[in-house]
Amino acid sequence: MDSFDKGHDAEVTAESLGLRHVLIVGGSAELWAGRNQDRWLESARELSAAASAYGVKWLTLRPYGALGERPVDVDVDHVVRLESCGVVIDPTSDGRQRLVDAFRSIGEGPINEASVAGSLYEPADGEPDLVVICGKNDRLPPSLVWELAYAELVFTETEWISFAAQDLVAAVAQFGRRRRRFGGLDA
Numbered sequence: 389m390d391s392f393d394k395g396h397d398a399e400v401t402a403e404s405l406g407l408r409h410v411l412i413v414g415g416s417a418e419l420w421a422g423r424n425q426d427r428w429l430e431s432a433r434e435l436s437a438a439a440s441a442y443g444v445k446w447l448t449l450r451p452y453g454a455l456g457e458r459p460v461d462v463d464v465d466h467v468v469r470l471e472s473c474g475v476v477i478d479p480t481s482d483g484r485q486r487l488v489d490a491f492r493s494i495g496e497g498p499i500n501e502a503s504v505a506g507s508l509y510e511p512a513d514g515e516p517d518l519v520v521i522c523g524k525n526d527r528l529p530p531s532l533v534w535e536l537a538y539a540e541l542v543f544t545e546t547e548w549i550s551f552a553a554q555d556l557v558a559a560v561a562q563f564g565r566r567r568r569r570f571g572g573l574d575a
Contacts (some may be wrong), residue, residue, distance in 0.1 A: 414522025414548030453481020483533030511568030
């Protein structure tokens with residue numbers, strides 16, 4: 389998968405994307421809790437293989453959730469180390485709680501953008517470049533407090549339960565056609 393979207397004028401390659409970390413958000417607490425370990429590992433392997441074709445080193449999966457919702461108890465290790473890329477299964481859907489937990493884990497160390505990001509995404513080595521939101525695009529997930537600053541958002545109509553490699557490839561293709569401004573505006 390060196391390139392995609394052959395009809396696009398500028399050919400985009402995995403190297404030109406600069407994707408290191410992708411976050412996929414979708415599904416309710418009920419859907420997450422209902423997945424067994426085999427299904428989690430099957431999804432992790434499939435999505436990890438698709439992501440690694442674009443040079444992605446980390447893939448994070450997180451429920452869409454609701455504000456105040458407790459973390460989901462999932463039947464799988466929260467970090468799955470695969471040959472292609474690491475997969476973090478983050479069951480905390482309340483972004484505010486994730487920030488509180490990150491600040492607590494920093495402790496007495498310096499609190500700055502790098503330390504907060506490091507705490508939020510550990511063991512991943514950086515913030516997500518791309519956030520894929522599964523389902524309707526009528527509101528933002530409450531789990532995305534920190535990520536809204538600089539990550540590119542791609543909404544997909546595919547529901548979480550059906551999200552597969554081809555959906556991730558389509559989201560990456562859409563990401564590849566954008567000019568990232570990292571929160572800035574065009575002059």
